Each structure stands twice: as C-alpha cells, then as structure tokens.
Amino acid sequence: MTDRDDTESDRPYLGGPDVAPVFGRLFDQYAAPLHRYLARRVGPEIANDLVSETFLVALRQRDSYDARQAVVRSWLYGIATNLMRRFVRQEERALRAGVRSLGREEGHDEGARVVDRVDAEVAVRGLAAAVADLSPGDRDVLLLTSWAGLDSNEVAEALGIPVGTVRSRLHRVRKSLRANGHRQHTAREEESHG
Amino acid sequence: MGDHDNLRELWSEDELDTALSRLNSAVRTDAHALARARAELMAAAGGPEQGSTMSTQTSRPKRRWVRWAAPAAAVAAVVAGLLVAQTVSFNGNPPGAVAAAAELNAAADRVGASDPPVGPGQYRYVGTHAWWMGMGAPEGKMLAVLEENLIEQWAPAEFDQEWMQRRQVTGNHKVLVGTEEEVKASGMLGGRRPGQGEKRARCGDFYAADEGREPCTREGAWQVPTPAFLASLPKDPRQLYDRLRADTEGRGPGPDEEMLVYVADVLRSGTVPAEIRANLYRVLAMVPSIEITDRAANLAGKVGVAFGIGDEEDRMEIIIDVATGQFIGERKTAGDDIDGIEPGTVISFTSVETAVVDKIGTPPTS
Numbered sequence: 001m002t003d004r005d006d007t008e009s010d011r012p013y014l015g016g017p018d019v020a021p022v023f024g025r026l027f028d029q030y031a032a033p034l035h036r037y038l039a040r041r042v043g044p045e046i047a048n049d050l051v052s053e054t055f056l057v058a059l060r061q062r063d064s065y066d067a068r069q070a071v072v073r074s075w076l077y078g079i080a081t082n083l084m085r086r087f088v089r090q091e092e093r094a095l096r097a098g099v100r101s102l103g104r105e106e107g108h109d110e111g112a113r114v115v116d117r118v119d120a121e122v123a124v125r126g127l128a129a130a131v132a133d134l135s136p137g138d139r140d141v142l143l144l145t146s147w148a149g150l151d152s153n154e155v156a157e158a159l160g161i162p163v164g165t166v167r168s169r170l171h172r173v174r175k176s177l178r179a180n181g182h183r184q185h186t187a188r189e190e191e192s193h194g
Numbered sequence: 195m196g197d198h199d200n201l202r203e204l205w206s207e208d209e210l211d212t213a214l215s216r217l218n219s220a221v222r223t224d225a226h227a228l229a230r231a232r233a234e235l236m237a238a239a240g241g242p243e244q245g246s247t248m249s250t251q252t253s254r255p256k257r258r259w260v261r262w263a264a265p266a267a268a269v270a271a272v273v274a275g276l277l278v279a280q281t282v283s284f285n286g287n288p289p290g291a292v293a294a295a296a297e298l299n300a301a302a303d304r305v306g307a308s309d310p311p312v313g314p315g316q317y318r319y320v321g322t323h324a325w326w327m328g329m330g331a332p333e334g335k336m337l338a339v340l341e342e343n344l345i346e347q348w349a350p351a352e353f354d355q356e357w358m359q360r361r362q363v364t365g366n367h368k369v370l371v372g373t374e375e376e377v378k379a380s381g382m383l384g385g386r387r388p389g390q391g392e393k394r395a396r397c398g399d400f401y402a403a404d405e406g407r408e409p410c411t412r413e414g415a416w417q418v419p420t421p422a423f424l425a426s427l428p429k430d431p432r433q434l435y436d437r438l439r440a441d442t443e444g445r446g447p448g449p450d451e452e453m454l455v456y457v458a459d460v461l462r463s464g465t466v467p468a469e470i471r472a473n474l475y476r477v478l479a480m481v482p483s484i485e486i487t488d489r490a491a492n493l494a495g496k497v498g499v500a501f502g503i504g505d506e507e508d509r510m511e512i513i514i515d516v517a518t519g520q521f522i523g524e525r526k527t528a529g530d531d532i533d534g535i536e537p538g539t540v541i542s543f544t545s546v547e548t549a550v551v552d553k554i555g556t557p558p559t560s
Contacts, residue, residue, distance in 0.1 A: 017403070020239040027232050035228060039221035048224060052231035059239055085336075127213045136336070146214045178204040 011067035023059055030076055031055065037148045038080060042087045043094065054080040074157035077148060081140055081158060088136050095132035130180040134173060141169045142177075240407065294486045294501055295479040297516055301499075302475035305519035309468045310550050317348040317554055320464030321547045323494055327370065328383075336534040337372035337380055340542065348554045349398060349465055353421050354410055357398040358554050361391065370541070371534050392555075398465075416441065416456040419463050424470060431476035438477055450483040451503040451510055458512050461521045464548050472519065478512075487511055493523040493545035506530055508541065522546055 014022060031051055038047035057079050058065070065075050084091075131139060140159060144150045152170070156163040205213070312318045322345045327338055342364040349357050369377050377383060393400040397410035397420070414423025416438075428434045442452040457474050460466055466474070478484055478501060487502035491513045498520075502511035504527070511525045525543040528535045535541065549558035 020236055023235055023239045024232070027235055031228055031231065035224075036221065040218040044221055044224060044227075047221075048227035048231070051228065052234055055231065055235045056238055059235060123209075123213050124216050127210075127217055131217070142214075146211070174207070174210060175204075178207070178210050180205075 010071040010073060012072055013067065014062040014065050014072075019059065019062065023055065026058070026072065026076070027055055030073060033148070034076060034080060037077075037143075038084065040147055041143060042084060042091050046087055046090070050080055050083050053083055057083070070157035071154060074150065074154040077144060077150060077154070078158035078160065081144070085136065091139075092132040095128045126180065127177065130177055138169055138173045141166055142173050145170060294484050297486060297499055298475045298479035298484075298501060298514075301514050301516045301519045302472040302479075303519075304517065305468050305472040305475070307468060312349075312351045312550050314351055315552070317350055317551050318465065319547075319549045319551045319558055320347045320349070321345075321549075321557060322347075322462070322464075323364075323545045325368070325543050327541045337377055338370040338535060338541075339372075339377050339383065340368045340370060340540075341383060342366035346557060347398070347464065348551070350554075354397050356394055356396055356554070357400070358392065358394045359398070359400050360393075360555070370539055417459045419460050419466060424466065427470060427473075429469075429473070431473050431480070434473050435477045435480050448503075448505060450481050451505070453481050454478065454484065454501075454503045454510055454512065458510070458524050461512065462524070462544070462546070464546065471521065475514070475519070491525060493525065493543055496522045496545050498522045500525060502527075504529060520548075 012022060012026070016022065034054065035044075035047050035051045038050045041047075042050070054076060058076060061079075065072065070078075131142070134142065137159070141155055144155045144158060145152070150158065152163050152166045155166045155170075159166070309318075324343045324345055325340045326343060327340050344360075344362050344364050346360045347357065348359075365383075367377075367383055372380075395402060395409045397412070399407075399409040399412050402409040402411065412418050412420065414420035414426070416423075428437055438453050438456060439449070442449065442456050457478055461471065461474065481503070483503050484501055485503070486499060487504075487509065488500035488511070490497055491500035491511065493513055496513075496515070498513040498515040500511040500513050502509050502525075504510060506529045508529050509527045511527070512521065513523045513525060514520065515522050523544040523546050526541050528537055528539045528541050530537045547558075551558050
C-alpha cells in the first residue's frame, strides 16, 4: 500500500483510516463542477442538497469504490445520478416549461444580432423540450457527456453499463436531437413566412 | 423516433453542441452552500471541523432520499434500517388521527417497568430482518427490488464490554419494478454492502477502526444511544418532546416526520431501556400529525399497529405491538412522487426480535 500514490490521483485509495483529508481533497476537486452539472439539470437548490448527499453517500459507501473498475469521478457522478433520479419529473417539467432554458442577458450574446439571438432562443427551447422527451437513461448519457464532460468510458462506469451501449445510445440520441433541431427550424420558418 | 433517416437536413453536430452548451447554462453556484456541504462532509468523516453529533455509519442523512441512493447505477440503495417479508400486508385500514395518541399512551403503559435483565456474561440479542430497496437503471430501464438483510447484534451487560454484529444478505428478495429475469441479469442482487460480515468492538463502536479512532469514543446521539446520551434525556415526556423537537430542528423532510425518524433511529438500536421507550411512545403521542396508518401491519408474521407520518413522497411508520408495548419494526411506503414505483408500495421494512442469550454470536433458540 505504500507505493500507492493517492494524491492527485483519479483513482485514489479511499480505504485508509484517515478519511477526512482524502474526502476533503475529493470535495475540493469535484464538488464545484458536480454542482454546476446538477444545477443545470435540477436547479441550484436541489443541486445544493445533491452535492452534499453525494459526498456523504460516497463517504459511507467508500468500501464499494473499486479503483480498478472506475475513476473516482465516474463513481461520484454515478452516485449523483442515482440520487437525482428522484427528481426526474421535476427536471422534465422544468425543461418543458423552459424555466432554466437560457443564459439570458448574461452577456455572451453581445454583438449578436437580435434576429440571431431570437433564433438561438427558439432553438434552445426546442432542444429543451426534446431533451425532456428523452428516456432518463438517454438523458443521463447525453448530459453526462455534454455537460459533465465525461468520456464514454467514464459514462459507462458512472451508469454501470457497457461502453458500447453508451456510444450507440449517444449516437442515436444525438441523431434524434439533430433531426428535432431541424424540425424546429422548419416549423419556425413556416410560421414566420406562412 | 422512426423516420429520422429520411430527413435530408439535420442540425449539424456543431449546432447541436452549441445549443446544448447554452441550455440551462445560466445556473449559479452557491459558494455558501458548497462550504456548508464541505463542513458536513468533514464532520461525517471525523475531520478537524467536526462539531456535529453525526457519525459516519449511524447518522442519517438530512434528506431521506439518500436512503435510496446507490453507489453505482446497478447497485442497491441502502440506508436506514428497515425490514419486510413476502407477506407484507398493507391493507389501508382507516386512519385514526385522534386514536393514535390514545393507542401510543396505552402502549407506553404496557411497556412495563423494566426489560428482561441481562446477567453477567449474558447478551441482549437484537435480530433485525431488514428489507431494503435497491434501485438502478443498468440498461436504461428502471429496476427496483427489496432485498432481505439480516443484522444481528449481541450487546453485553456492561456497555463498554465487547459487542458483536453480524450482517448478511439472505438471498430473499422481492422485485418491485421490472421482472425477476431483468433484476437477476442486472447484478443488483447480492451486492457487497458496506459493513457486511462479522464485527466485534467494545461499546458497539464497530467502525472505530475504519475511522481511525479508539472504540468507545463516539459521541452519543439519537443514532448512537450511549448510556451517557440516554441518561441525558429528560424523564418528563413533555420535556423529552421539547428536546426531540430541538434536536430535529431544521432536519429532514418535515418537523413531525423527522421526530418519528429519530425515535425510530434510537429504538432500532434495541438497547433503549423500557422506561425511556415508554416515554418515547408518549412523546410520539404528542406529535401533531401522527396517525394510525394500519391497525394490522404485518412484518414478516409479526403483527402490530403502524403509527405513521408522511407526505407526497413517502410515509414512514413504526410498528408497535400495543399489547406488550414492544417495538417490532419499521416500514416505509411510497407516495406518488417516486419515479416508477406504484404509490402505496412498501419500499422497505424491518422486523425486530430481541432476546437475552448466553453466548455471543449465538442467536436465541426459539
């Protein structure tokens, strides 16, 4: 065990007697991005609790972390994904209502023409509705990839599914969303021109 | 999603990525909330910021949905101790809101002045059949299963002598969502759970070594009913009620429900003396929203009255044999806000048996 380098490792050893520093480092490294990911999915308030509970569950169940099978980030996102499953309906409702849809007036559209901005808003709203219609498992794969920045292997580890399944699911989901984006666009053109 | 192949024009991959990156991008991160979360984690990990009574293994999370959480998608959700059997009866007898207080007070009167004594060299045995739910979606389809765990504990006559605990998964299970085949294929069953196997420790402090502490150094709490903690509880039911209110303040899903959860936490230990147990029933009788939720709750063959509190998410109950005042278990039932689980489904239960035995590690022969 002495040759194990658990500092800065993405596969840290969690079984030692002195867990506080280990988990402190885990928290410092992963909590903020995890919070942002969860907040984008279920809103900042629920995300506050989910982050806290994710790390408490991780602490309690540290025996179940197998460094040979997963990097610790996947394991944490897997826990968070399971905790978040209770909020599937809230997430879908919010996506359909568009309550968190857009980074409005945040300044990242400076210089963009109004028309482009409106187009972008419509596109993102359409996407929100399409994402709401995905199955929870498909949504996890899509957003763990796109928002959390996990690669296919990490998504597979987090969700406990084969990496081939992740890739084929991601391919199928992205294809359907690209088609949906097109339909949105077409519908809008028909509306405005018709 | 049928005919996408026929569409000639799609969003490009870039357009999709741009739209995805903008979706819900305006969320803020609350530094204070993260700081609080870190402090909680450090307290639970026994770190330098420790200041709460939480301990890693026995404290309950402040939100009950943690009890469902699994360490990885295909693994089981565990938390508070609850058990059940295939014979769960949940027959929805009419609740008696007013009757609850009367029944609880009557049960308290029947507890008796003392428990069967544990003589020198003897042990108080507490056997808990806990049916806990595991949830997961290993193939993208939600599965849920109740799995039976047997948790046995031998507590010596003197608190600071050696205790023993044995935890095992029995193999009995009941599928709640999905089919038997899907659940078996998912690998959800028989998973290794933290704490499984046999442990011995003074003071019942089984995780001291894991946490790098000497045994008998845990601070008492409702979840860690040390003699000092139990002695600190007021003898007067009204004052005990106030103490419990204060200790649960701001925790859990609701103030009344959290009181019931804490009482269950302490009763679950099986080591609460008769007098305090009776007073805890009297305290529950004062909790405004407690109801009799089932007059014949059947926990693996043991029948008692269920006293419950709940909301749209779930309902928590403790089951008491009102003829003897014996605490016989706990039960949790899904409300209408749990994904994929039919409202009214029992999502965990425990059945508790206590006895005085002569040998550590040996269950009572009944």
